Structure formats: C-alpha cells, structure tokens
Amino acid sequence: MLKLFGTLRPLAALFRATAAAQPSAHLATGPQQEQRTFYEFRTYSIRPDQNSAFLKLTNEKIHLRTAHSQLIGYWTVEYGGLNQVFHIWQYDSYSQRAAVRAALAQDPSWISEYISKALPLLTVQDNEVSYLVPWSRLKSPPQPGGVFELATFQMRPGGPAVWGGAFQAAMSAHDAPGYGKLLGAFHSEFGLLNRVHALWWFESADHRAECRHKAHTDARVVAAVRNSVAHLDSQRNQLMFPCPFSPMK
Numbered sequence: 001m002l003k004l005f006g007t008l009r010p011l012a013a014l015f016r017a018t019a020a021a022q023p024s025a026h027l028a029t030g031p032q033q034e035q036r037t038f039y040e041f042r043t044y045s046i047r048p049d050q051n052s053a054f055l056k057l058t059n060e061k062i063h064l065r066t067a068h069s070q071l072i073g074y075w076t077v078e079y080g081g082l083n084q085v086f087h088i089w090q091y092d093s094y095s096q097r098a099a100v101r102a103a104l105a106q107d108p109s110w111i112s113e114y115i116s117k118a119l120p121l122l123t124v125q126d127n128e129v130s131y132l133v134p135w136s137r138l139k140s141p142p143q144p145g146g147v148f149e150l151a152t153f154q155m156r157p158g159g160p161a162v163w164g165g166a167f168q169a170a171m172s173a174h175d176a177p178g179y180g181k182l183l184g185a186f187h188s189e190f191g192l193l194n195r196v197h198a199l200w201w202f203e204s205a206d207h208r209a210e211c212r213h214k215a216h217t218d219a220r221v222v223a224a225v226r227n228s229v230a231h232l233d234s235q236r237n238q239l240m241f242p243c244p245f246s247p248m249k
Helices: 002-021 048-066 094-105 108-121 160-174 205-215 219-229
Strands: 038-046 070-079 084-091 122-132 147-155 181-190 195-202 232-242
Touching (some): 048 084, 084 094, 147 205, 160 195
Antiparallel strands (some): 038 122, 070 084, 122 181
8 A cells, every 4th residue: 555655646746747837828718819909899779760860860970980980881781680780890999999989978069960869769789899810800892882791600608719610610611712702700809708700791692692502512611510510509690781881891
C-alpha cells in the first residue's frame, strides 16, 4: 500500500504542474473579438394602418438621424414579418453610441420633426448589438437593386468554440457562384446570446427561390448544413426590400 501511494504522489504532482501550464484561453468560447466596431440591429413594428405614413415620414426626415451616425441599411420586411422595418447602424465604440444618443436627445429638429410624429405610429421597438464574426467582412451588393434576406440562427449554448466552425462552413458553402451573395455574418453581443445572423443579397425573390432549390441538390451544401443544424435550436428568415434612402441597396 505504501508503495502504491508513493507512486501516486509524483503522478499527482505532474498532473497539477501540467494543468497549471495550460493557457487560460482554453476557457474561452471562441475567437476573441478584435474589432471595436459594432452594429446595432433595430426592428420596428408599425401600426398596420400607419405603415405608409411611417415610411413617408422616415424617407423625408432620415437625414436628421444620419447627421449623427452611420446608417448601413434600412429595409422593409416583405416576408417573415408584416408591417416591420429593419435597420443597421454602425458605431466605433459604446462611448460613441452614448454620445450620439445624448446628442439626439438635445436635437430639437429630430425631436419635433421626427420622433414626436414617428413614435405614435409604432407598436414595438427592438434592438440588438452584434459584431461581425472574425472571418466575415461587411460587403456591398454586387449590383444595385435586388432583395435582401436576413437569416437568423439561434444556436445551442456553448458559443463559437462549439458551433463556430460548422456555422462558417455552412455559410461558406452557400456563398458560392450561382448562389446568393453573403454581405455579412454577425454574432450577438447584447440581446439573445448564441444568436448569429447572415445578411444575403439576391437578384430577386425568384432568384432566391431558385438558389434554395439548387442548394438542396448540392451534396457539398447539404453536408455542411447537416453538420451545422446539429447545433441549431431555431431559425428565422426574413426577405426584405431596401428603402429608397437606404445606403445599402
């Protein structure tokens, strides 16, 4: 018995030394966020009888808002949500966003000409802070016109260390000649966690339908999607049309 304990003591000491030498990065859930730039996703639900009035007002007064910070895109939701608009704003830091919000609160034109008139037309406002995933860069559509799809995936808890590789493979498989164009892939920071978004561009709604049917027969795409959905809890897709004032269109 003494001999056995004597053998275990050196092994235990070796285990402790080995564990202590492991880098703490192993506790991370995925690649560290290197970019300070983040994107605020905003979704507004409009009173059904006021949809046209809201869009007209926003088209006329959006310059009061874009004078304060950068608008990436502004869309109306055609499928996947009725009487909704979706817009993306870019910020370099949280302090910049706080300064923008403070300036807007003191901007008399913004308050009197837009906010006071727009808020009664809305029923719900929602926002989420997202970052581009490390392997994605924000791109412009290959040509003017077309439609946009926002695909939102609620992944199972565990973070990118668990599902990041499979998600990237699934997105990359779709982002190929003959399919849609991936404009950006994002992961949530504030809002529901383990949520990722893919913003796609297609020539038309019919083009999107054709691409989807084609993907169903592509063994490479099917295999990548099958690996990704093993980590998926739910998914929501929205087809969107850019507003006339949207920078991305």
